[in-house]
Amino acid sequence: MLPEDQDIDLLRRAGAGDRRAQGTLVERHMPAVRRLTHAILGSGNGQDATQETFMRALASLESFDPARGQVRAWFLGIARNVAFEALRAQRRVELGSTGELELFELAQGAGWGAEPTELASPEREAMRTETQQQLLHALASLGPEDREVLVLRDFEGLDGEQAAALLGVDLLAMKSRLHRARLRLMATMRSLEEGIVARDREVSGMRCSDVIAVLSDYLDGDLGATDRARVESHVQACTVCARFGGHFAGTIEHLRARLGAPPAVDPEQVAALKQRLAIFDR
Numbered sequence: 001m002l003p004e005d006q007d008i009d010l011l012r013r014a015g016a017g018d019r020r021a022q023g024t025l026v027e028r029h030m031p032a033v034r035r036l037t038h039a040i041l042g043s044g045n046g047q048d049a050t051q052e053t054f055m056r057a058l059a060s061l062e063s064f065d066p067a068r069g070q071v072r073a074w075f076l077g078i079a080r081n082v083a084f085e086a087l088r089a090q091r092r093v094e095l096g097s098t099g100e101l102e103l104f105e106l107a108q109g110a111g112w113g114a115e116p117t118e119l120a121s122p123e124r125e126a127m128r129t130e131t132q133q134q135l136l137h138a139l140a141s142l143g144p145e146d147r148e149v150l151v152l153r154d155f156e157g158l159d160g161e162q163a164a165a166l167l168g169v170d171l172l173a174m175k176s177r178l179h180r181a182r183l184r185l186m187a188t189m190r191s192l193e194e195g196i197v198a199r200d201r202e203v204s205g206m207r208c209s210d211v212i213a214v215l216s217d218y219l220d221g222d223l224g225a226t227d228r229a230r231v232e233s234h235v236q237a238c239t240v241c242a243r244f245g246g247h248f249a250g251t252i253e254h255l256r257a258r259l260g261a262p263p264a265v266d267p268e269q270v271a272a273l274k275q276r277l278a279i280f281d282r
Contacts, residue, residue, distance in 0.1 A: 007071035
């Protein structure tokens with residue numbers, strides 16, 4: 001039986017009062033829910049939201065519709081609502097309240113146009129962010145909207161349509177948010193203060209700023225054949241964009257590899273949640 005079919009069967013049994021099935025759902029989906037709530041609320045602040053997510057989910061199992069998405073996406077949607085409710089209560093902030101810099105400025109902050117000796121390779125970046133805790137610290141420095149889209153797309157591996165649906169935006173808006181979040185994450189890791197030596201220019205019929213604007217789509221395989229060929233033609237002739245593009249791709253792939261693997265379930269948190277739900281193994 002496929003994992004999604006197993007999840008649906010567990011939901012059916014849990015809805016019929018099967019405590020063991022409820023406990024299994026908690027164990028299977030707690031890592032993903034915890035990552036998202038911690039991403040939105042900040043590291044160490046998502047435990048209550050994680051528990052509240054499962055309390056709400058298991059009280060409304062009948063609302064799950066397999067035609068609208070996977071079980072994991074359903075749990076993550078509830079987690080997102082719970083976390084932002086908590087965030088608004090704590091900080092009185094609204095979605096979309098953060099300002100947006102121009103893409104070219106973001107890319108310069110992330111290292112586009114820097115001297116080659118100043119632009120760290122993905123391997124050197126990995127040495128600077130050796131532990132998972134250090135990577136999480138870089139993520140935590142971003143705003144909640146940046147953190148959640150990075151978690152959904154790069155860590156949980158949801159596809160574009162699923163992530164957009166969870167965020168309540170269309171696909172293009174999700175892609176724009178993701179791309180800016182990736183650039184901001186790179187900028188925080190690098191903390192570039194000086195060394196910009198290149199300027200936006202046209203090479204092979206495409207400007208550097210146009211290449212920067214579609215780097216995430218290129219990396220995610222979302223560009224059409226014609227646009228992909230145009231980007232590759234520019235990069236082959238522009239050493240600045242070739243260097244930055246490789247660094248961009250290497251950094252995102254490294255983050256996916258380091259943070260994308262589900263962490264071990266925290267036995268104490270699972271036990272506490274089971275106690276709240278009165279779920280006991282029989």
